[in-house]
Amino acid sequence: MIEAPAPGLPQIESAFQPVLSLAHSAAIGYEALLRATQDGVPCSPDQAFEAARRADRYGEFERACMRHHVQRFMRFADEDSVVFLNVHPDVLADPVQGPALADDLLESGMAPDRVVIEILEAKQDAPSALGDAVARLRSFGFLIALDDFGAGLTNLGRVWDLRPDVVKLDRELICKAVSSYRNARSLLRLVDLLHDIGTFIVVEGIETEEQARLSADCDADFVQGYYFGRPAIDIEAAMAAKSAGTARLDDGLIDARKLRRVGDLDELAPYRRGFVLLRDAWRAGVPIEMAAQHFLACEWALRVFILDDMGRQVGENVESDRHDHWRRATFPVLARSSGANWSKRTYFRDALVRPGETIVSEPYMSSSSKNLCVTLSAYLNVGGSGFVLGADILFEGLCHMLA
Incomplete structure (x- = not known):
C-alpha cells in the first residue's frame, strides 16, 4: 500500500x-x-x-x-x-x-x-x-x-x-x-x-x-x-x-567466544612463568633488581614494583630497558613512583583477599604514561611483613599477539 x-x-x-x-x-x-x-x-x-x-x-x-x-x-x-x-x-x-x-x-x-x-x-x-x-x-x-x-x-x-x-x-x-x-x-x-x-x-x-x-x-x-x-x-x-x-x-x-578474558589468554603463559620465578627469587632474598630480570626478559614486560600492605609503593620501579616511548610520563610528577598510593587498584585489593595467588588484572590506564597495562600481582609475606608484588605488561604490545 x-x-x-x-x-x-x-x-x-x-x-x-x-x-x-x-x-x-x-x-x-x-x-x-x-x-x-x-x-x-x-x-x-x-x-x-x-x-x-x-x-x-x-x-x-x-x-x-x-x-x-x-x-x-x-x-x-x-x-x-x-x-x-x-x-x-x-x-x-x-x-x-x-x-x-x-x-x-x-x-x-x-x-x-x-x-x-x-x-x-x-x-x-x-x-x-x-x-x-x-x-x-x-x-x-x-x-x-x-x-x-x-x-x-x-x-x-x-x-x-x-x-x-x-x-x-x-x-x-x-x-x-x-x-x-x-x-x-x-x-x-x-x-x-x-x-x-x-x-x-x-x-x-x-x-x-x-x-x-x-x-x-x-x-x-x-x-x-x-x-x-x-x-x-x-x-x-x-x-x-x-x-x-x-x-x-x-x-x-x-x-562461542571470540573475546577471551585477559586472564585466560594463552599468550600470558611466559609472563606467568616469569612472574613465578620473580616471586620465588625475591621471597628467597634475591634483591628485587636482580629477581625482576626473570620477568623483564619477556617481550612486553614493562616494570616490577613492590607495595606495602597499605598500598604504598616501596622504592622505585624496576623498569625494562625496552619500550622507552611507552613509559614516558605525561606529567613529570607522575614519574615519581616511590611512596605513591595504589590501594584503590583492583590488582592490589584482589591480591590482599587471595594471598599467594597470582592475580591477573583487567587492562587499565597507567597513571603516568596513559598506556594500557595488565598487572600480575601476588600478596606475599617477606621477613614477617606483608607486601604486594606487582609486574606490569604493556597491553598494546600484547594485543599485537592476539588473533
Whole structure:
C-alpha cells in the first residue's frame, strides 16, 4: 500500500527489518523503514525528507510516515512484537507537530507499549524541549530508543538526560571492534556502562557471523542487520526475514567466544612463568633488581614494583630497558613512583583477599604514561611483613599477539 500524504510530497511505502533477542533466539519486533518514490522514481529517505523540508512540511511528512508504518505493521505483526519508528528530534520537540504525532499514534489503535520511538541522531537546538517531549511520550506508555550511539551527536550525555529504554549502537562500532582485540574490549566496557544506566542495547549493522559472535560476547541484548534479515516491503518477505534471522541465533553462535578474558589468554603463559620465578627469587632474598630480570626478559614486560600492605609503593620501579616511548610520563610528577598510593587498584585489593595467588588484572590506564597495562600481582609475606608484588605488561604490545 503506497500512500501520498499530499500533492508534491513523496509517496510512502514501509519496509520492515527484524530486531532479534540474543538470549531468546527470537525477534522482539521490527524497525519500520521508509521506502519512498517521487514522481514514480525511487528516492532515498534523506532525499524524501529533504523534499518535505523544502516544502516546509517536514513534520507533516514525518507524521504521515508514522501512520503508514503503524497501519502496515498492524496487518502482519503478532501481539508480542513491537515496532521501532524513526523520528527526527526536531519533530518531537516541535510544539505543534510533536503532540500531534503522539495523538496520531494513540488514535491508531496500537498499544503504546508496543511502539518504540527511535530518536534519530541529529543536532537539536532545544534539548530541554526534547526532554519534555520524551517525558510526555513516556507518560502515554511509549518506549524510547536512541539511534546511532557512538556516531556524531548521540553521546553519553543524551543517554543520561533522556534515560531511553533502548540504545542502538552505530554500525561503525561493531565494524571496528572485530578488527582489534582492544577495540572489542572497549565495546564490551561500553555495553556494560550503558547497562549500568539501565537501557537495553541493540548492535546495528551486523553483516557477518564474526560481528554476530562478538555482539553476543559483549552481552548485547538485541541485534539487527543484513546477517539476520534485510528490510522487506512484502509482508511475507518480512516474516521470512524474521524466520531466517531467528534460525541464525543458534547455541553455537551464542556460546562461542571470540573475546577471551585477559586472564585466560594463552599468550600470558611466559609472563606467568616469569612472574613465578620473580616471586620465588625475591621471597628467597634475591634483591628485587636482580629477581625482576626473570620477568623483564619477556617481550612486553614493562616494570616490577613492590607495595606495602597499605598500598604504598616501596622504592622505585624496576623498569625494562625496552619500550622507552611507552613509559614516558605525561606529567613529570607522575614519574615519581616511590611512596605513591595504589590501594584503590583492583590488582592490589584482589591480591590482599587471595594471598599467594597470582592475580591477573583487567587492562587499565597507567597513571603516568596513559598506556594500557595488565598487572600480575601476588600478596606475599617477606621477613614477617606483608607486601604486594606487582609486574606490569604493556597491553598494546600484547594485543599485537592476539588473533
